[in-house]
Amino acid sequence: EAGVVQSPRYKIIEKKQPVAFWCNPISGHNTLYWYLQNLGQGPELLIRYENEEAVDDSQLPKDRFSAERLKGVDSTLKIQPAELGDSAVYLCASSLGREASVETQYFGPGTRLLVL
Amino acid sequence: GQNIDQPTEMTATEGAIVQINCTYQTSGFNGLFWYQQHAGEAPTFLSYNVLDGLEEKGRFSSFLSRSKGYSYLLLKELQMKDSASYLCAVTDSNYQLIWGAGTKLIIKP
Numbered sequence: 001e002a003g004v005v006q007s008p009r010y011k012i013i014e015k016k017q018p019v020a021f022w023c024n025p026i027s028g029h030n031t032l033y034w035y036l037q038n039l040g041q042g043p044e045l046l047i048r049y050e051n052e053e054a055v056d057d058s059q060l061p062k063d064r065f066s067a068e069r070l071k072g073v074d075s076t077l078k079i080q081p082a083e084l085g086d087s088a089v090y091l092c093a094s095s096l097g098r099e100a101s102v103e104t105q106y107f108g109p110g111t112r113l114l115v116l
Numbered sequence: 117g118q119n120i121d122q123p124t125e126m127t128a129t130e131g132a133i134v135q136i137n138c139t140y141q142t143s144g145f146n147g148l149f150w151y152q153q154h155a156g157e158a159p160t161f162l163s164y165n166v167l168d169g170l171e172e173k174g175r176f177s178s179f180l181s182r183s184k185g186y187s188y189l190l191l192k193e194l195q196m197k198d199s200a201s202y203l204c205a206v207t208d209s210n211y212q213l214i215w216g217a218g219t220k221l222i223i224k225p
Contacts, residue, residue, distance in 0.1 A: 004158075040124075042203055042215030043159070056212075091158065102147045102166070102207050107158035 002026070004108035006092050012114045018080035021111045023092030025073070030097025032069060033105060034077050037089045049075065050097060079113075087115045118142045120216035122204050127222045128194055136189045136202050136219045144209020150178055150189045151203040153218065159203055162189070191221075199223045 005024040013019050025032050030051050035043035046065065048056040051072040060067065064083070069075040079086055089110040095103035120140045128134040140148070147166035151159040165171055165180035165187060177190040189202055201218040208214055 040217065040220070042120075042205070042217050044215070045213075100211060102164070102211060104149070104161050104164065105213065106161070109158050112156075 004092055004094055004106055006090075006108035006111055008111055009109060010112045010114075012116065013082055014116050015084055016081040018078065019082050019113065020079075021077045021090050021092075021113075023075045023077070023108060025075075025092070025094030026106055028096070029094035029106075030072070031095045031103070032075050033093040033095075034067060034075070035091040035093065037091055037110070043091055046077070082113075082115045084115050087113055089113070118206075118208065118214050120204055120206060120214055122202075122216045122219045124217070125220045125222065127224060128191075130194055130196060130223055130225050132194050133190065133192050134194060134221065136191070136204075136221065138187045138189070138204035138216060140185050140187070140204070140206045140214075140216075142206050142208045142214055145182060146207040146209065146211060148178075148180055148187050149203075149205040149207070149213070150187075151205065152200050153203060154200045162202075194223050196223050196225070 007022050032049040034046040037043045047060045047067050049069045052069050067077045089112050091110045092108045093105040095105045122138045150162040152162050153159040163178040170179045175192045180187045201220050203218045204216040206214045
């Protein structure tokens, strides 16, 4: 069974430029998460989807970040315009999506973003 | 507020045993996860505890005390490949996962 797929793996851009990350979750997983991880820190949740609905986007900086999961499968996270402080690893994770239950999250390899 | 504490870095010797501690203060508790993350890679699931006691899985064991807000991950017969960061994460009353900053474990020959 394929794991969570993310692309690109690495991205270098200049500040003020836009950037987009793509994620394809494990087949059959209804819940999808986007995290940001800085070096030496734990993952920080940006947004969580249940199928195509964003059910928790309270930590997403909506002035520059946007996300979509139009058909409830793969998802795109966008930053426009990027700032120097956005340099980090962007992780995508998925889980089965059973309501009000504890679920193991499975992570993709991440996209390492460097903003110059 | 919600808080998870774990040591920033630990060093151990190949073949030895190491215990990585995690203490937490969260709004409710629905279980605690340990994940392993090698440098430049994704976190991978190691263990889940929701009841008090020790869960053993090969060379790795995880312990939980809910009354003390405390868990530890025990790694036996350390191998060089165990060099990684170990992340503690707690599921709160809203089933949100709260992450610690991780413990970087360095294994020396």
